[in-house]
Amino acid sequence: MTLLILGGTGEARELAKELVARGEHVVSSLAGRVARPKLPDGEVRLGGFGGPEGLARWLTENDVDAMIDATHPFAERIGANAAEAARATGTPLLRLARPGWTEQPGDTWHWADDLGHAARLLPALGDRVFLTSGRQGLAAFAGLGLWFLIRCVDPPGVPLPRRHEVLLDRGPYTVEKERALMERHDVGVLVTKDSGGAMTAAKLTAARELGLPVVVVRRPPRPETASVSTVQGAITWIGTATKGSPA
Template identity: 90%
Template sequence: MTLLILGGTGEARELAKELVARGEHVVSSLAGRVARPKLPDGEVRVGGFGGPEGLARWLTENDVSAMIDATHPFAERIGANAAKAAQATNTPLLRLARPGWTEQPGDTWHWADDLDHAARLLPGLGERVFLTSGRQGLAAFAGLDDLWFLIRCVDPPEEPLPRRREVLLDRGPYTVEKERGLMERHGVQVLVTKDSGGAMTAAKLTAARGLGLPVVVVRRPRRPETASVTTVQDALIRLGVPSKGSPA
């Protein structure tokens, strides 16, 4: 069977690796927003499909048996397109989504509905901001001229950006020691992040907790209701793919 993985996440790459190792035909689709993405095992396509209609057409033309939405928790557009295309073509759709982060003792979290809301929360929380929400949507913070921002993202962000800023291009995973050192060197007083979940970028939360810093956390957007799992192993079970070494 042909399986389409909408990916770009670590979970998507892990799932592709497991499926390819079991002899499945896997096509991983990447949005193409990162200049040098980590490529998964199996066949890879880069770029959009042309909305839900284009995705539905691709599913039909390539005789896709099932589609797995393993995109980033904040990739809401492709999630909506996947749900519409799956319904239109009667293609089974499985959402693979890592759990969100959970506030721990010693944390001081301020939840925001979106980046605009996060920007409104910042005045009064700290004048030196560590902004780790990615390179998209940074215009929400562009008018906060009284604040200084350390902006970390994988690829260079585009204007408009905060006037007082330093841009750091880096890719996880990160360690608690390095995150704490980075915050101390730059005199960070407040951290802004999306509720991406997972261990790859969670070290900043531990570092902020140790330094007693407030954290503004952007809630995940709503996704269409569909069958969902939180681990690669559960995804394999739901897809009915036998374990390696099991009889066919």
């Protein structure tokens, strides 16, 4: 089979590795927004497809048997494009999405619908913010007079909050280092997206241990499609999926 993985996540890389080892023809598509992405096994393409029409054309021209959307939980645009292209071409589509985080005893979480909502919550929670929502959408915080420690993989664009420090780093992180980082910068509140997974979850434990409030941005809605939460579940689905018939 020829399989297209819309990737960029650890789950996408793990899935590609498993499928390549099984002898499948795997093409992993990365958005190209990260300067030095971790590349998966198998064939890799970088950049967009040109909307749902371009993706549908690519699926047809490359005779793709099934498509797996294993993108980040907040990559809603490619998710919508994938669903539309799958309908147009009859290509079986699976969403591989790791579960979101759940509040634990001792946590003080404040849920936000989006980054703008998160920014509106902050003034009442603390004046020194650890912002870990990535480099996209930082303009939502630019008008606040709070101090921000902004952590992201690549340098962010403008506008940024007037009072800030940028920390370029990539997970996984440990609880001990996250706690030390927050203490060193006298952080009063943490902001994160509900990305899920273990790679960046240590900050939540550190915030709990320090008694800090956390603003958690909810995941955006995704199109209704077949969905699994594990790589093994995706492999099982692929074994039953054939082009032109629902999985």
